[in-house]
Amino acid sequence: MTTRPKPPTLGRDQQTLLVAVVVVVQAVAAMFFMADALGDLSEAGLTRHVVIEALVAFALVAGVVLGAWHLRILLAQAERREQALIVARGALSDHINTCFREWGLTAAESDVALFALKGCDAAQIAELRGAAPGTVRAQLSQIYAKAGVSSQAGLVSLFLDELL
């Protein structure tokens, strides 16, 4: 999260803050208008001035309610986006593990397959796992066979396909 570019989320935060500030100011204004209209009403009765004041007060109150509603939607959207991101991150790794299990990969094969997905070639995987390159190549061909693909690119595209 720290290395991610921040501007978009900051912009959204500022947007919700701005709407919230407007709603608060509107609420205060609505309160004064309503109190004033009620005061005038009890003093002068139902004059045209009071009717207009009451209309303005009503509009302000309606604005506050709608503004609050709008803000709720903004906040809910932000939360959903955040949740979706978390789910997407977790979901991909869950999905990969499920596939490996379904294909019947052994623990060692799963490790090798994960490296392969991350773009390592047989020599690199052998080095990383401290195994002989021949062993890794054998494991890779086992993996491709179980997954029903013919190359590393085919293996990667299986998962890329899910995302596109």
Added chain:
Amino acid sequence: MEHAVHTRRRWDPIVKLTHWGIVAAVIGNAIVTGEGSGWHIWVGYCLAALLALRLLWGLVGSREARFSAFPPSLARVSTHLREIGSGTVVRHRSHNPLGALMAYAIWATLLVVVGSGIVMSGPPPADPWAVSGEHGEGGAGGEDAEKDKDGDDEAAARIPGAIGNLVIAPALADEDNEAGMEGEELYEEMHEIAVNLLYLLIALHLAGVLFETRRSGREVVGSMIPGGNRRN
């Protein structure tokens, strides 16, 4: 439950703005403005608006801010107390059960303060500088009302009480006036008692926040301060 608290707790901007706005209004009316002055009434109305907005937000607001997220429940409180006793820290997205009770108590008290204040002051004066209303009398009509009362008292005094039934109308007016005066005093009492209760609740609230911060970390405070608990 586990993944429900992935994200750090942060109150939404309406909750923060109304909270700190009400804090400012309470401090302002406790220390800065004169009792019953025009500005006192204006600040009181601002507080009323913020409180109304927060209560509206409790109905239509964000998930954590809605009343349904923190129902006042003694069962939850007793569970919470047992957790405190056994030292287990459960994170709550909204108020914890004790905090919820505190929130409702403070809102109820604020409603009494605002209600009694509005009854005493009437609508906000057009020019807050013009009203320096003395203690309790409040509102632009303060002096006039007093004069009226004096006038009525004199009028009542001029009518011999012995006539009794024959002067029903003035007698009634007199009674009304007396009731009004008693009402005024009643509201003044209410206002003062509620305000003192409010101070007590604020002290308890601060103590609660301090306690919860020591018990379960800085997040409690961070969730309410501007820019606090940012996720990075």
